[in-house]
Amino acid sequence: MDYLQKNIAIVGAGPAGMMAGIYACLGGAKVTIFEKNDRVGKKLAITGKGRCNVTNDCERDEFLKNVISNPKFLYASISNFSTEDTKSFFEGLGVELKTERGRRVFPVSDKAQDIVMALKKACLDYGCNIKNEKVLSIITKENMVKGVKTSRGVYDFDRVIVATGGASYPQTGSDGDGYRFAQENGIEVTELIPSLVPLETYEDTSEIMGVSLKNVTLKIRDNNSQKIIFEEMGEMLFTHFGISGPLVLSASCHMEKIVKGKYTALIDFKPALDTKTLDTRILSDFSKQLNKDFQNALGMLLPSKIIPFVVEKSGILPTTKVNNITKEQRQALVSILKALPLEIKCFRPIREAIVTRGGVSVKELVPSTMESKKVKGLYFAGEVIDVDAYTGGYNLQIAFSTGALAGTNAAQD
Secondary structure, eight states, rough: OOOTTEEEEEEEEEEEEHHHHHHHTTTOOEEEEOOOOSSSSSGGGGGGGGGGOOOEOEEEEEEEHBBOGGGGGGHHHHHSSSSHHHHHHHHHHTTTEEEEEGGEETTOOOOOHHHHHHHHHHHHHHHHHEEEOEEEEEETTOOOEEEEEHHHHHHHSSSEEOOOOOSSOOGGOSSSSHHHHHHHOOOOOOOOEEEEEEEESSSGGGGTTTEEEEEEEEOOOOTTTTEEEEEEEEEEEEEEEEEEEEHHHHTTTOOOOOOSSEEEEEEETTTOHHHHHHHHHHHHHHHHOOOOOOGGTTTTTTTTGHHHHHHHHOOOTTTTTTOOOOOHHHHHHHHHHOOEEEEEEEEGGGOOOOOEOOOOGGGGGTTTOOSSSSBBEEEEOOOGGOOOBBBBSHHHHHHHHHHHHHHHHOOOO
16 A cells, blocks of 8 residues: 555545545545444435435535624635536436526435445445444544544544534434534534524414415514514424424524524514505405404315414404404404414424534634644534524535545545
């Protein structure tokens, strides 16, 4: 073996770890990937509801606008391995891709497993050795990497790339090991917060769980500043604990740590209608059912299951006859339909989040290499770093880009 060839350990065979392995091999290194699960890409296989939103088809500057935490840190990695590079990479491995609404890129097959298998095959073809062993610790001496200790023994390595994922979906293996490895070596880890996660409400929504809303607008109001920090139209649903669905997951990215009274969610059931037009519509509906009880007169406006909830929020007695409803009461109904308030109690647990906000502090890493500033030969890639983005393929692209950069640099002398 050439004495300059680097012997590299990669901890974690997710998207960042496998991409790091491929690029380290391309750089001439000898690579061993340690994966504690019985198979690679366990979390990757369930992303995008099993379809895998591989990347987002946009330019670098647009991409960085969709990164929530520390976008400037990612400038070098996205420049080195762009969204276009990701598309070319997978198409080169024989995976056909397609672009859907919001520039989201998926495999034509709609099977995340195709992405997992393409990455695994590339790792093996380029020469990665994949071991199903749990890494217990990283061995360092005088702030230099010396090897790893696993469940089966101790191995010598010149470089180690930590690509363990975050703390979300622990059943897939993301149990926070990477944060521990960092802290054990004096590397700062910022506070971990769930991101892209459902929200719990103080209101009891158990009676309306399962109700799905389409073409509604969700707003999140910061009650301290009275500013709307999120506003978007789309789909959401009610659960036994509160609210979930695409709109809610996106909204959660904009929210800081939740304390009582900080955030209110506002649902506009009829975003296409202004208040005056909606009032006219309600008058028209009411005129056709004057002798009905109020609770039975909203079927043309709302899904039947959610009507009792809206009636209660409106403050109008359910048994009030439609022909007895006053103008003021009607205006109260319009207000609720345009901005039904839900008080946000908390994020759902981090284990239910799609990604983890927080992680290895970017101040601890060299952005052009992903190497630790404190420990020579120790690199980090993917979700374990304090970088996260909105839904739409951005987070997977971060994994691919940081993984490729870490692998390339770890292989260099």
